Amino acid sequence: MVVAGDDALAHRLAAELRGVYGEQVTLVVPPAQRSVRPPVVGRTRATALFDRVSAAVNRASGTGNGNGNGGNGGGDGAALAGARVGEPPGSERVVEAAELTEDVLGDAGVERAAALALVYDDDETNIRAALTARRLNPRIRLVLRLYNRRLGQHIEALLDQASALAGAPLRAGAQGPGTSGDPGGPGDPGRDVYEASTTVLSDADTAAPALAATAVAGTSKVVQTDGLMLRAVERPPPAPGEVADPGLCTLALLSATANDPAGADGSEGSGSQGPQLLPDEGAVAGATGRGTVVLENVSYAGPELSSGRGVVPSFGSLLSRRLRWSFAGLVACVVGLAVASMLVTGERPLQATYLTLLDLFAINDPAIGEPLGRQILQLCSGMVGLLLLPVLLAAVLEALGTFRSGSALRKPPRGLSGHVVLLGVGKIGTRVLARLRELHIPVVCVEADPEARGLALARRLRVPVVLGDVTQEGVLEAAKIRRAHALLALTSADTTNLEAVLYARSVQPDLRVVLRLYDDDFATAVYRTLRAAHPGALTRSRSVSHLAAPAFAGAMMGRQILGAIPVERRVLLFAAIDVGGHPQLEGRTVGEAFRAGSWRVLALDTAPRGQHRAASAASSRGPSLVWDLPATYVLKPEDRVVLAATRRGLAELLGRRPRRRAGT
Numbered sequence: 001m002v003v004a005g006d007d008a009l010a011h012r013l014a015a016e017l018r019g020v021y022g023e024q025v026t027l028v029v030p031p032a033q034r035s036v037r038p039p040v041v042g043r044t045r046a047t048a049l050f051d052r053v054s055a056a057v058n059r060a061s062g063t064g065n066g067n068g069n070g071g072n073g074g075g076d077g078a079a080l081a082g083a084r085v086g087e088p089p090g091s092e093r094v095v096e097a098a099e100l101t102e103d104v105l106g107d108a109g110v111e112r113a114a115a116l117a118l119v120y121d122d123d124e125t126n127i128r129a130a131l132t133a134r135r136l137n138p139r140i141r142l143v144l145r146l147y148n149r150r151l152g153q154h155i156e157a158l159l160d161q162a163s164a165l166a167g168a169p170l171r172a173g174a175q176g177p178g179t180s181g182d183p184g185g186p187g188d189p190g191r192d193v194y195e196a197s198t199t200v201l202s203d204a205d206t207a208a209p210a211l212a213a214t215a216v217a218g219t220s221k222v223v224q225t226d227g228l229m230l231r232a233v234e235r236p237p238p239a240p241g242e243v244a245d246p247g248l249c250t251l252a253l254l255s256a257t258a259n260d261p262a263g264a265d266g267s268e269g270s271g272s273q274g275p276q277l278l279p280d281e282g283a284v285a286g287a288t289g290r291g292t293v294v295l296e297n298v299s300y301a302g303p304e305l306s307s308g309r310g311v312v313p314s315f316g317s318l319l320s321r322r323l324r325w326s327f328a329g330l331v332a333c334v335v336g337l338a339v340a341s342m343l344v345t346g347e348r349p350l351q352a353t354y355l356t357l358l359d360l361f362a363i364n365d366p367a368i369g370e371p372l373g374r375q376i377l378q379l380c381s382g383m384v385g386l387l388l389l390p391v392l393l394a395a396v397l398e399a400l401g402t403f404r405s406g407s408a409l410r411k412p413p414r415g416l417s418g419h420v421v422l423l424g425v426g427k428i429g430t431r432v433l434a435r436l437r438e439l440h441i442p443v444v445c446v447e448a449d450p451e452a453r454g455l456a457l458a459r460r461l462r463v464p465v466v467l468g469d470v471t472q473e474g475v476l477e478a479a480k481i482r483r484a485h486a487l488l489a490l491t492s493a494d495t496t497n498l499e500a501v502l503y504a505r506s507v508q509p510d511l512r513v514v515l516r517l518y519d520d521d522f523a524t525a526v527y528r529t530l531r532a533a534h535p536g537a538l539t540r541s542r543s544v545s546h547l548a549a550p551a552f553a554g555a556m557m558g559r560q561i562l563g564a565i566p567v568e569r570r571v572l573l574f575a576a577i578d579v580g581g582h583p584q585l586e587g588r589t590v591g592e593a594f595r596a597g598s599w600r601v602l603a604l605d606t607a608p609r610g611q612h613r614a615a616s617a618a619s620s621r622g623p624s625l626v627w628d629l630p631a632t633y634v635l636k637p638e639d640r641v642v643l644a645a646t647r648r649g650l651a652e653l654l655g656r657r658p659r660r661r662a663g664t
Contacts, residue, residue, distance in 0.1 A: 138166030152200035208431035247294035425454025591631035598649030
């Protein structure tokens with residue numbers, strides 16, 4: 001396997017392939033002296049801030065903070081460490097190159113590699129390298145990281161077509177040393193020969209649903225791709241005497257802690273107190289006092305609909321609340337005058353209303369020689385007409401101002417409360433913003449760069465935005481942080497995220513916070529200290545590369561990874577695979593195929609082979625998924641199933657046993 005990238009995702013992906021799948025990996029990264037990784041940026045400043053918090057906690061408790069550097073922070077520190085301990089020589093080769101040229105790809109062994117992952121932060125770099133790699137090796141499996149969804153679909157079709165024109169390879173039935181836990185090298189004849197394919201993924205799309213769900217209590221965790229939608233929800237422990245709703249099935253048991261579900265770190269090293277993925281019925285029945293993650297729905301989602309109202313504002317937003325009340329008062333006056341005119345003159349209702357409007361606009365004849373009541377009503381109508389003129393003028397000016405500012409950024413309204421403050425609207429923040437608005441959650445964005453890519457989406461969705469450096473005084477106050485429900489700090493700088501969280505917690509101690517931190521040890525220390533300093537508030541540290549790496553690794557192994565959801569600091573994968581060729585599934589019933597802690601069949605995909613699921617459902621006027629499979633259903637070789645799996649469970653399904661590390 002060859003992995004090429006310039007940020008944390010490349011390193012995590014390489015560790016995932018080595019530590020979980022037992023693959024031999026060549027890692028292509030920029031030279032150390034030319035590439036400054038994000039965790040190093042602002043590290044001195046962030047460490048100083050963190051030291052002040054640690055000192056405050058130590059003074060308050062009289063004990064150490066118990067941080068340690070052995071935690072895994074972003075959730076996969078154990079995998080990163082394990083990949084370096086007990087590995088045989090030559091299991092990973094690092095190639096340093098400032099630019100991914102044809103010579104560099106040749107030096108990395110692309111001509112003999114089974115798969116190549118291009119995970120540079122720049123889409124153009126990945127596309128250029130993918131075109132070169134496909135020319136060098138038409139048989140190679142390509143996995144690209146692209147932010148642009150539409151461009152990714154075209155590139156995927158183009159590269160697959162190029163591979164088909166070069167001659168589609170066959171998949172060998174025999175497996176070589178890779179099945180014994182010691183895979184052969186890229187050139188070993190016994191190694192699997194994969195069918196050429198191209199998979200385009202986005203780390204932002206993979207991580208956004210998880211980040212949005214973490215910020216809002218009770219929000220469903222949604223995986224939506226290729227017309228398929230899986231919805232899971234995190235439920236608290238049932239009260240005494242109550243029975244928890246299992247949904248379609250229980251996907252995970254949360255950590256056995258009282259206040260914070262991630263109190264035991266929620267990682268693979270948490271032991272029996274940590275989360276349990278894909279438990280059996282006995283484990284669920286015996287897990288008293290534990291929260292659960294249950295599957296609510298597996299369905300055909302249909303085409304994605306455009307969200308937001310666009311740049312043109314709605315009619316209700318043209319006028320302010322004061323003007324709307326003013327118009328309501330004038331209408332009430334007209335109705336009252338018309339009723340009075342009907343009673344005084346004895347006219348019919350329509351005729352009385354007509355005369356009142358003529359008097360209102362001063363175009364009726366004077367009521368000379370008519371009864372006194374009629375004359376008084378005419379004077380009153382004239383006075384109301386005078387009041388109508390300034391209201392009409394104000395409405396016209398305000399409507400013009402609304403249209404003029406329709407393309408401008410909104411400011412947070414005065415009475416806003418219970419909202420989510422989103423810090424940073426770059427690649428990740430933009431996807432999270434779209435997800436929060438799909439859930440109809442009020443959001444206020446804070447961004448220092450006036451040219452950030454997410455501001456266009458915020459303007460289109462009419463989301464309030466505060467432009468300014470969050471480290472400057474008054475910026476978070478402008479975002480109404482004192483009345484906010486949660487803070488999502490998603491900038492690319494650890495120091496900015498940490499400083500924003502520390503200040504927000506000083507203003508509102510019980511604020512729910514989610515940090516995006518790159519460095520694992522640093523994230524662990526920050527997480528534990530914030531949890532100790534504010535035990536009553538929920539704190540989460542998330543890494544985008546930690547959430548995205550399993551999906552990229554699964555795609556390199558040749559399986560369609562639909563998405564991933566975080567269960568505290570572990571990851572549960574959803575994949576679509578063919579039953580044929582998997583003895584763990586083929587010929588077994590759904591109940592027999594279920595392996596606790598490894599994988600579980602969720603649905604049967606009845607779409608014709610090679611046909612897009614959305615197109616199949618549209619043509620058949622119905623969904624192509626059977627999600628209520630009986631436990632007695634026998635899986636046939638031609639079936640295609642959607643299943644939930646752990647990282648190691650998926651590796652076992654792929655026919656590769658993970659390597660045994662020292663001491664395990």
